Amino acid sequence: MAEETPNQTTTPPPPQESVVQVEEVVVTDVPQPDKTTTTVPVERDSQPQPYEPEKKKPVEETVTLETHLSKPNNADHTNNIPEFIEESTKLSDLPENENKALQELKKLVQDALNNHHFSSKHDNKKPPQTTAADNKEEQQPQEVVTETKPDAAPAKTEEEHVETKKEEEKEEEEKEQVTETKEEEAAVDDDGAKTVEAIEETVVAVSSTVQPQAEEKASEPEATKEESSPPLPPEEASIWGIPLLADERSDVILLKFLRAREFKVKEAFTMLKNTIQWRKEFGMEELMEEKLGDELEKVVFMHGFDKEGHPVCYNIYEEFQNKELYKKTFSDEEKREKFLRWRIQFLEKSIRKLDFNPGGICTIVHVNDLKNSPGLAKWELRQATKHALQLLQDNYPEFVAKQVFINVPWWYLAVNRMISPFLTQRTKSKFVFAGPSKSTETLLRYIAPEQLPVKYGGLGKDGEFGNTDAVTEITVRPAAKHTVEFSVTENCLLSWELRVIGWEVSYGAEFVPSSEGSYTVIVQKARKVASSEEPVLCNSFKVGEPGKVVLTIDNTSSKKKKLLYRLKTKPSLSD
Template sequence: MTVEVVSKETQMEEVVAYQPEELIKGLEEKAETPKVVLVGDGEIKKSEEPKTGEEEKNKVSEVEPKTGEEKNKESEGEPKTAEPKTGEPKTGEPKTGEGKSKESEVLSPSPALEKSSSFKEESNFLSDLKENEKKALIELRAKVEEAIIENNLFKKEEESVQEGEEKEKPIEGVKEEEKPISENEKSVEGEKEKEKPNVEKEKSDAETEKFDVEKVKSDIETEKSDVEKSNVETEKSDAGKKESEESVKEKEKSDVTNEKPNVAIEGKIEEIDKDISLWAVPLLPSKGSESTDVMLLKFLRARDFKVDEAFEMLKNTLQWRKEFKMDTILDEDFGTHLSSVAFMNGLDREGHPVCYNIYGVFENNELYQKTFGTEEKREQFLRWRFQVMEKGIHNLNFKPGGVSSLLQITDLKNAPGPSKKELRFATKQAVGLLQDNYPEFVARNIFINVPFWYYAFNALVSPFLTQRTKSKFVFARPAKVTETLLKYIPAEDIPIHYGGMKRENDTEFNIGNGGVSECIVKSGSTETIEIPAPEVGMTLLWDLTVLGWEVNYKEEFVPTDEGSYTVIIQKGKKMGSQVEPVRNSFKNRESGKVILTIENSTYKKKKVLYRHKVKSSSS
């Protein structure tokens, strides 16, 4: 039995032979364009171009069975190339396993792009910077210093006015429509052209006469000037002394008044403002403020340490703040109807102020129309959102080692869907302006209670964001909200409706006594938490929550005296997954202890968070 060996290329030719002509043309066009794939950390590599029909035929001919003459040549002693066995790859071709592994290496993205939570803030200490980062910082310092000294950091008002005038001016070189010329007009023009030589001749005669008269006048004036010159020189000698005294006085005055350096531009003198600052940080490097480098590093990191782009971003930010009047935005009053939409509340584990954005409130149509009903209202919403950002920045520390960024939490529970185009447009505009004018001010952006539709919406917004911005995003479905927030925020700073222990206007627990402990309840086991009450008349207070709950929970007071009865504070009951943290208290009439019991009958381990305190009767 004979086995015909057919290469993959010939198989492709046979498949293409049975395809329509339009599809063949499409395949040929794809074959002409080289493919580009991502290798490792952003390295771009061109894949091999597909082989032409002639090369495929040559390759097929290598596999064809040999003729009798070729067999005789081999038997005469010519070297013979070993044919690969059936099932083994040919020479030069990778094995099946190796091919797949190499292909997966080529097509797999960089690990940094897969896990957004891997982002970590860089140090602002100069000693921790890499050499290329130090070099970029020095270059940006020099650019900013030069721009401030030469007064080129902002656009000149004259330039902006000229730009507006140029837009109003008609375009040069555009001719008016030519009107048809009548026969009478043509005859008049012909007569005018005939008269032109005579007129020019009369002009030349008049000019020669005029030249003779002017020559006589000049002779008279020269004689006159010689007489006046002698008189003027005597007067100058007397006035010379007075002028020298006046010049000395004027020089003294100029030294006193010109304390600030000035720049002369087209006859005008402009004062140089060396006190230009951004968020109360001086931008002139020669002033020696250590916060200046921290601020400049923000712009460099936002533009991957490309100095020119970072400098342009800085200039654009300063110009935008000037035109948008951002330095006075904290004094503006936008009312209280948006106070529940975004607000600052607590700190994360690294000390970043936490800003909450609650879009679910826009489910209320009245509030939605009040916020986005008109173009003017949408602009007010943007200014209000920037005011919230400015309030958060006011609490930051721009010294090296200080906390110089915020943590953003965006709650999408009950948020209007993408059909609300006004909200979608305002959000897109706000995201763009925040990214362009607040570089590296968000350490991480956590989206919680994320619905399915938001992933599609995020895919639309994503192309407008930088890779660095996207690397700070964290998404959490409703069942994972508390677990996700606990990775970044301590339980005592997470609001109770998100599964934490923080209550508004809480007078019982504070920073000093509000620390939270935790324990793990294994699958099918029971854990107890004891709060001792050694004295009579003490008040015991506790907070407790279980991540995901779905456990049995009860509270009781057990007296020290064995003859006394146990007091049931709360009967044992099954706690659902959406239950908020429990707060309860008990005042004892005899010594003993409060016991909190958690019984886990599920197949997963459970994390318990709790805290408690004891108040004596005297307090």
């Protein structure tokens, strides 16, 4: 379902620990299965589809899902591959060999534009060197006319030209004989000399007239050819709204294809050419204008940014548990094709909002929620996902900054054990996995609380506070009480919102005036907040005198808790 997304940190915990503070598993640390015969199609830099091995019992491993997904303590695990770090898109930062590869690819692209290779469906059937052929035509115009014009007219002209030359030679011989004869007769008769001179001038004039006419007839087909096929200007080709070779943004796009093919220039060029051809056949520009409905807006959606500025795409598999939605999306081939077009359209619109300038953010972070995922039980979903992943792999290189899998079920680890040997190190380094109890904690490592949706443990939602209102994070130790104070010096309306991940703690709020003669005002009576209650609490208090608002969090549990809060003030008119 997701790419490339499809493609784009902190260092993962050491593999030797069986229990870690942050629940994260990099695919590279999953040991390779012994004697595995099942082969699973894998997408480079795109989200692997969540499927389960057919009739295969769960792999036994030391994983406690109630608390975390731990890394297996395997003695064979000696290689710890660091998490993926994006390379620079600035030309000045490129190593010499990568810059050289980029320049070579740009030359191939320019040649293809000059020869209109991107606009042709069957480039492999055309002569690879059109320029050389044109030079041959200029050097040997008569031969080119005969070979490139198979009709009878040029051939007939050539024969006439040969016959004309033979007639000229005969006339020249006759002329010489007549001249010699007339010269002898000229000594006898003056009138005869005048006649010979007149005949000689006539023969020469006719001979000189026939030769230019023959040459003119021979050159007519070549002139006609030049007039009928004038040199065409270079074609224009664009991808994701960026014209190729028009500016520096094109270099950033070409780098994606080079990195996807490990800087093998010819392979990168082939991938680029195939991608442009696929986009034309798929009708990409027409697709961007299609109205495909909004039934799937809860399945895949964009929300906020990560801590490095990447836009974040959420893929929610649980939504396909809705039987009506599932049937409407995957029940037949036509519906699955519509789903594919919708998914590609969604991705295209997201990509065109990226910044392709050198140094800009041009990759996407994908969060894949596997909670209640249908898994392998849904054949139609599996087929649609497989098809989508193949298209993303072939036509959307290097658009994934990170793939974060949350609420990972036990069977997904087994799948990853099987597919790990088929993944490249680059792809593996982009994967992060978290079980149900550690999903929020893992997401908060990469996404700020104000950008993270409430559903996943953040404060990002529509309301009085926006995604730009910063959130403060505090860890409350077990069996400890923590207080937060907001000092106020003037009349205002003070608003705040807070949440404790998992709650099960006591919360209270009060206003304490600065003057000794004033009384403390209870804003929120202390009470224990259960985990089943509304995850985010919002309060406000109209301040009429200097003082402070004090929030109290009493963690009586044996586990540490994550406290998130933010506040804002508004001027208050005096009564």
